[in-house]
Amino acid sequence: MLLSLNSDHKEHLSLLTKQPVEVLVDFCKLAINLIQSGPEIKLYKAAAQKLEVELTVIQNCVYGLVNLLLQFCKYNLNESDFRDSVLTIGFSSEQQVILNKFYQSKKKEIIEILEKLEVNDVHYNNLEWRFEVEVSSRSLLHRADPIVAMNLNLKRPHNTDGFPTVDSIFLQTDPTNLVHIAKELENCLQQSRSRHFRRIQKGLCNNNN
């Protein structure tokens, strides 16, 4: 699959295609910097003076590079697709090698970040349990009711402030239901590994590609 960019994006990147490999390496460093700690105008200014261009050109160029990376990651391009795409944009093959290194080193990290940006689902985080027996209560002095008390921790990837939070939910159940629930969930897990399910998974992947 070949990645095609819109004209603005191409224009922003056109500066880089004309630069030597060392400059491209520097820009890659700038892009990493941007991802990790946000823009640093000072560095951009220095680069602008060095290359004798406007500050905005440098800025656009760095942003364009990061966006290119994101696009690659989004479609999870393999090496040959990556090479073809990069070459069509106008980079030389030496530059392509640099960019590929850059892409491969950051790919995993970026995909993880992108996954977190997905729909904000509450995820299972941890379960703690304790076995209890209720042996007496005010209205029934002699009893023996086994209970399994549970602390279910659910993780919200990002709350309104953007930070992940963990909620504790206290629940309980009895042995009969416990067996039932464990069996059901195990069954669920088994289903996901069944041949039927794998076939569906394969089919979906193929359609996608």
Add this chain to the structure above:
Amino acid sequence: MEEVDSIIIDSLRNIECDVDIEIHSLKDFDSELIFNSFVYCLEVINPEIKFPHGLPPSMSLRLKLATNIAECIKDLGYRGDMGYQTILYCDETELRRVLMFLIERIPRDNKVTNKEKEEGYVTKLVRQIEKKIQESLHKPWVPSELLKFGVDDTEKLILRQNYGECFSFHTEVVKLPKTLEQHSEILKNYWIHSLPNVTEQCSFYKLVPSLLFSDAKFLQKHLLMNKYDVIKNLVKEDTLKKYEESSDNNIATLRQVANENIDEYEHQTESKLPLEEEMERIIQEIKAISKSKLVMEKEIKTAGAKLSQIKDDVIQQGELLKESQAKVQLKKKAQAVLSKQENLIKLKKIVESGSERLVELANQWHSVQTPLLNEYRSLINNHSDQELKILEENEKLEKIQEKNKQIVNEIKEKERLEQQLLNEFERINKNVNRSAYTKRIIEIIANIKKQEEDIKKILNDTRAVQKDLNNLNGQLERSFTLADELIFRDAKREETARKAYKLLATLHSECNQIVQTVTDLGVMEREARNLQDQVDIELSRETASKLERVLYDLSEVKKENEILAKQISKQQIN
């Protein structure tokens, strides 16, 4: 044998085999009882074995059951003769042997079960918990909608599978009639006609707590009093001062704000139109007029009140006037009567006689009063005496009641003691039995020892005799060889000696033969005795009669079979 029998019967009763009280020995056992005792013993030994209690009427069924039982007993390791006939037609000795064998094998688990019953609270609880978990782990899952109060009510054991319907503990004050106590009619009427039933006074979820713990509830009144106490305490404390200070500050600030507001307001009103001033003036006038109107109304009211008072006064005065007029008239009449002399004298006389009569009456009264008074005093004395007595009696009664209580308590205590002692007695009884048995056993052992000694003595004797015999035999042998040699030496020379030698040889062989026959005879005698014993045993087993019985059973079974066959053929025909 009696002791053995009583032990057997006791054990049979212990395992709930119904042995009649009048039966004391195995002789009295009838076939039904024998059968039952075997069955009960087997059931106790192995709980999985199940036989009907009581002999069935049909012979073939009887045979079948008896054979099964015999097999069971054999399986337990019984070595004696055992077949269906032993069970159906047991003689006393055989029965004793079999029952003793069975009773020895009855497990002694009765004590164990007792121990389990005496387990502590914790052990019981733990067992219950284990059982519940075990059950609930194996119980099939059921959707909670099918449960009632979170419990599957088709199960015997309560296994809670849903606590969703567990409501928290809330009580409500429920009003209940107390008809046995004295109460006003109104309250009773309320109870009869208006008070709703308890179940309608609170929701189902509050019913049980409200009923169970109504006595644990503070009454509203007490609660209120508590609150007042708290407030009183607060007043005494410094906190109030602090509170006042803070509130003073608050008030000051409030005032300040209010003043400011007023100033502002006044400032605004200054710039108002004259019309408004006019209006204000009119309003004020109206106010003044209404004020004066109020005053006047008040005056009217007071005047009215005065008027009515005056009217009352007038009426009262009129009544007074009438009374005084009546008095005046009466006095006038008296004056008219008194003005005549005769009348005056007459009146005087009447007065005198009246006073005389008064004196007389007084005397009479006195004479009557004194004895009555005396009597009254004595009665009062009597009464107080009686009261004292009653008090004393009361005290006595109380003492007696107390004593009674004490005695009742003592009786209870004693009864308890009695029960305890009875229990102990029962236990001791058993021990006594046991000691008797052990004594008996020891005696038997002693007897056996004595017999053993006797046997040893006899053995020694026989050994001594054997030795003597051997000695004699040796002597005989030696003297024979000596004689043989001497005579043989002479025999070469003398004819008589040769004859004597021959005679000696024949004598020797003859004697040997005699000895041989004697020993053979002894052996034969022993054998004969053994055989006789065996014959006796066989005779005692009454094999012949048993065989007869078996033959009879066989014919019985055959008959039954024939009847059954006939029935079958009949049914087939039908």
Add this chain to the structure above:
Amino acid sequence: MLEIDNNLKNSLKLANSNALSDENFKNLVQHCFNALTKKSEINNINSLYGSKPDTVKEIFASVMTLIAQFGRQNLDPLEVAQFLKNECHFNANRIKIISELYEENKNDLLVVLGTIGSHLPHITDVNWKIDYKIESKYLEEASGPIFRISLITEVFDEQLQKPVQKPINFTCTTQELQDLVYKLKDAVNHCERIAKKADISEPNAVLIIRILVGSNW
């Protein structure tokens, strides 16, 4: 041993009196059990009132309280009969009526009494479905199944005065679900281990400690 206060004892005297015939008394006791165990919706004892509604109301309440006490102490029918005889001096007929009905209804009564008390939301069922993410705004590539789990819990709503179902929804990746299943099975195994102890008796103290200690908290 069970003790009851004097107020109740006094009221119970009425229950032993001739205020109600034996038949009506039996009827009333049956009503008591029905009201306590919520067996039938309509618990109308008005028909038993006769000329003394107040007395019948009092008997009804007192017998109901007494029965609840029996259940609370988990007495067996024999103990109930004994208590009625020794403490309340009921006559044989009434004792028979109460203890027989008690035997019949004891289990239901214990269930209701055991229901009183607050608890955490109770899991009664679980729903699950497996989703498969094909595409999203940020990522084009499918990354494996997503498990949507919904634990169905039930809890008593004090406002509505009835139990309500409340689902607890969350999502799991395969690893997370694996972890959850592992922990639940651990709990099940623990229960099974305790249950097995029912067959092999062990020193009790050890067992209790194990029961209390058995958790992954």
